[in-house]
Amino acid sequence: MTSVPEGNPLDMPDQARTALLQPEPVLTSTGVTPRTGPGVEGGRPSRIYALDGLRLLAALTVVMFHYMALTGRWPESDSRARFPAAYPVAAYGWLGVQLFFLISGFVICMSSWGKPLQSFFVSRVVRLYPAYWFAVIATTVVVTAIPGGLRGHPFADVLTNLTMFQEPMGVESVDSVYWTLFAELRFYLLFAVVAWRGLTYRRVLFFCCAWAVASALAYQSDDSTLRMLVMPDNSWCFIAGVAFYLMYRFRPNLMLTGIVLFCLVASLPSAKRTWEHAQERLTHPVPYWPVIAVMAACFGVMGLVATGKLSWIQWRWLPYAGALTYPLYLLHEYIGWEIIGALSPQVKPVPLVSGVIALMLAVSWLVHRYVERPLGRRLKKGLQKL
Secondary structure, three states, X not given: OOOOOOXXXXXXXXXXXXXXXXXXXXXXXXXXXXXXXXXEEOOEEOOOHHHHHHXXXXXXXXXXXXXXXXXXXXXXXXXXXXXXXXXXXXXXXXXXXXXXXXXXXXXXXXXXXXXOHHHHHHHHHXXXXXXXXXXXXXXXXXXXXXXXXXXXXXXXXXXXXXXXXXXXXXXXXXXXXXXXXXXXXXXXXXXXXXXXXXXXXXXXXXXHHHHHHHHHHHOOOOOHHHHHHHOOOOHHHHHHHHHXXXXXXXXXXXXXXXHHHHHHHHHHHHHHHHHHHHHOOEOOOOOOHHXXXXXXXXXXXXXXXXXXXXXXXXXXXXXXXXXXXXXXXXXXXXXXXXXXXXXXXXXXXXXXXXXXXXXXXXXXXXXXXXXXHHHHHHHHHHHOOO
């Protein structure tokens, strides 16, 4: 998993919190004008606190899915009996990855506007790699150290994982959630083509339309290279997230609304396939219709963000909560399963899961404070000299 998708699915960059909104000329031919209402102050966006909360919510739903819906390392296989109240919700927790991708499309466009390609590249490396390197090493150590648990990986495979490109190299990920990070990287590479020329409303709009058409045409393709580049299964949420940012910056219009609605509908076939795959890993099947409802809710809440309807949310603790999201996503699955497997014979399920989640949140804060921030600063300083 998904990314869950920071992201990893998983990414949601801190640089977006201070990205400049340079007012652009009025586009009279399209009727598009820069946004000056809620969410924009003096040419800069006010901090979108709601996105921090949504990021943490997305991460926690993925955590619930792995801990409360899947069998994982639990000695008994009946997850519904173990968590009767939480199971019907946790069984859909994988949809948190789709919310991650929506937020990522929004934030990457936001953080890249008005910046050169080098800045875009540096910000992505600084954001993704420090916590990821720590997670690869920490997960490897834990899995190797606990006997009778998950299978460890050869040292060479662990080194390959540090590149974050293990998937196209045919190497198994140290933790299965890393698949979302490669999806994020591919999105960054595609978006860098537009960022290289400089972001404008028309260029970004063309990017959304071109990627949507390519995704639709590649959906049934057997060409693995084409599917890897275009990502027809996961592109829709990224595209919609970018369109939502255009709404946020330039106000909604019929074209952007159409792109968002098209992406919502187009994302449902792949969501259904994921739901079908999830049924194979669940002890009790769950209906499909909530998938549609949750996807619509994710798009709906991003619509509220894009139209400034959530600008009233200014809770000061949300940025701290958002800072936990990426490390939590990277660390929670295999390390959490190992702890659960070791302690489940002695501790009841609800207090055990509650304790593991609390521990993962605490470790995530330490990783953010003592790994992401200092190593990120050093990376940024070194890369800016290139």
